[in-house]
Amino acid sequence: MNTTGPPDENRGLRLLPIRGLRYVPERVGSLSAVTSPPYDVVIRPDGLHHLESADPYNIVRLILPQAATAGERHRQAAQTLAAWLAEGILAADPEPALYVYEQRKGDLLQRGVIGALELSVPADGIVLPHEDVMPDVVEDRAALMRTTAANLEPLLLTYRSEDATPGAETDTTGTSAVVGRTLSRPPLLATTTEDGFAHRLWSVTDPADLAEIRTDLARHQALIADGHHRWATYLRLRTEHPAGSPWDFGLVLLIDTARYPLQVRAIHRLLHRLPVARAVDAIGDAFRVRTLDVPLPEALAALAEAASESNAFLLAGDGRFHLVDRPDEGLLARTVPAEPPAAWRELDATVLHATLLDHLWRIPDAPEYIAYLHDTEAAVTQAERVGGTAVLMHPVREEVVRDLARQGVTMPRKSTSFGPKPATGLVLRSLTLG
Known part of the structure; x- marks a missing residue:
């Protein structure tokens, strides 16, 4: 789905603003010390221990809590999240926003928009998976989200605009134009993580800007670049709740790869x-x-x-x-x-x-x-x-992944690793706030 009709006749991506949960900088040692790679990248015990010791409020205590049983782990994460909110370690932004997110390292530049995406199933052709998932991982992630009532880290999704210049925000309308205008303002946060990536985040709250993004994204479909298990988790949890609830949406980062091509690793x-x-x-x-x-x-x-x-x-x-x-x-x-x-x-x-x-x-x-x-x-x-x-x-070439996804063909699980992946801990979403 590209630009084959007006948005109301060709419904595509629908991204809603959220009151993002974010760390209060004054309450933590540093923003870089509380972030983490996505949960499935933090796999080695030494990596987990390193993050836990980096700061007592590191996000890994929510995404990978340590306890004797799965149920205890999930309850511990929920208790930790509640405590951090009560203590003012994390706080919700005052009004709903979409978030422009930038990652930069040397010549590598990536920008996208974070928000709550309306969930779709593969048959809808709006969000395309390309890998199989492992049921036990989906069950674990579902139990964690269910218990915490939160999306703790965004999925990485990609879409492709037409006639875009890589690295440029030159459009006069649409998502790219809004991103370009937003970059001229001071960011909400700026930090550099130990992997050398510089991260910046802005909020978009102006109704006209939000409408411009909404109209633009309605013309597009997306490919899941990273987060197939979390996407399957979103879909499972959606079926457990009545229609029209916050569980109809999931936290994502959308990247226009026509402007910002991702790296594909094995x-x-x-x-x-x-x-x-x-x-x-x-x-x-x-x-x-x-x-x-x-x-x-x-x-x-x-x-x-x-x-x-x-x-x-x-x-x-x-x-x-x-x-x-x-x-x-x-x-x-x-x-x-x-x-x-x-x-x-x-x-x-x-x-x-x-x-x-x-x-x-x-x-x-x-x-x-x-x-x-x-x-x-x-x-x-x-x-x-x-x-x-x-x-x-x-690694597999991105165009092979996209072509198979459009045919409805899933690759063997863990076939690709798209990146750079968003840092976990910069924006969270509470399901109790929408």
Whole structure:
């Protein structure tokens, strides 16, 4: 859905202003010390402990509370949120707003708009998922949202405007124009996180500006770039509440990738119980396997070159790298489902799960067997630490993801990592405030 009709005849994205919950700067050590990456990026215990120790009010205490049982974790998060609100650590903005959000690091610049998006199902064609989800993760996130009655971090969604110049806010009307005008005002907050990203946030409350954004977004559909489990959680919780409630909406960050192209990275697999030697032996002649005694950057360069010609993977965990490529075509024909489109059958993630994990290695896709890691060095280090195998992946191009999503085809879970991801903790949404 692009600009094929007036908004009232071609309903698209509907983003509502919210009274955002934000940290009160005077009550915390620093805004950078209370933020966190999204919950599914904070996976290592050392990363969790680092954030917890950065500031007693770090947002990780809400998104990843620590307790003996799931129920205790969720209740603890709700109690912590209530206490922080009562103590004035967090406070709701005085009036509903959409929020212009900017991230900058060197030459990388990203801007978008945060608000509460009306929820849709895939059949609506308004918000397009592209990955499968894990039911246990959805259940956990749903219980956390249900107990806290809050959206604690925004999903990352993308849309594409027409005839846009990358990095420019030059339109005279529409969302881009409102963003451009907003940038001339002092921001609500500005902070730099330890990853080197500078963050700025502005509120948009003028009725004319809000109407301009509403009219513009009504012409567009969005792709879920990051947050498939939270989107599935939003949809589940919507069914539990009567129509017309705040649960009909979910907190999102919308990025126009025609102006601000996202980076697309791979998500790697850590196979806890499969040593590299056994992994290589089980492959046999089904793929070509070459051992590389080179540093990680050179190994990744070799992976990128191989991936341009065939499915390719890099195995690590024994102090070396093993480049796996050129799969046997007959084996692919026997193991990869034939019904989905060719673009799906040719995905590295498809071949990894259907041919390597399911057929050759016979590893169940369960947390005790497989972990999903965004950081390449962390995947290699952990594989060496536990005696397992890291399967390093090459990223998928954004246009492949978008084309499959438009066909209603979902990729294997954890196929892509779009970024930069929004910092968690800058804007929260209470479901009791709308």
